Amino acid sequence: MEKKKNVKQNKGGRNPKINPSIHRHVFRLTDDENAQLLNLFEASGMNNKAKFIISVLFDREIKAVKIDKGTTDFYMRLTSLFGQFRAIGVNYNQVVKLLYSRFTEKKAAAFLYKLEKQTAEMASLCKKIIELTEEFSQNYLQK
Missing domain, CATH: 1.10.1220 (Arc Repressor Mutant)
Structure with a gap:
């Protein structure tokens, strides 16, 4: 009788991969x-x-970009508001030049005092807009 050996038989071929690409x-x-x-x-x-x-x-x-209609609308309105502030600045300079060229210094100073009050009010409004923009940016754009 022949004795059976407990040795694995070599079938040959390549060793199987540990993590094969099957998809x-x-x-x-x-x-x-x-x-x-x-x-x-x-x-x-x-x-x-x-x-x-x-x-x-x-x-x-x-990167996946998600476009939010509200954010886009806010950005567009903020851009148009910035454009209006620039136009006001140009008009402000023109008004000051006209006041000094057309009126006496006393009248020009009186009108400039009124204009200065309006400018201070507009500056406080601008600060509020900047605060709202920063708050919006922190709450909604940083996600």
Whole structure:
């Protein structure tokens, strides 16, 4: 009788991978996109296209942009308000020049005093707008 050996028989072939890639994804490219992909692949110096695509997908940070209609509307209104403040500044300079060129110094000083009061009120309003903008930015844009 022959004795049976308890030694594993070598079947040959490649050792199985620890974590095999079994999921497949297919996408199609236009001629221009394919040429661009091939240029990037050649420039990378990698020898495997699949590994190159995986490295491009997972090694680079992908940013998702969510557009909020309310935030966009707030930004547009704030921009138009800033434009109005600039226009007021230009008008302010023109009014001061006209006061000194058309009126006596006493009358010009009286009108400038009234204008100065309005300017102080507008400056306080501007500070409130800046505070609201900072509060909005902290509460809604930093998320």
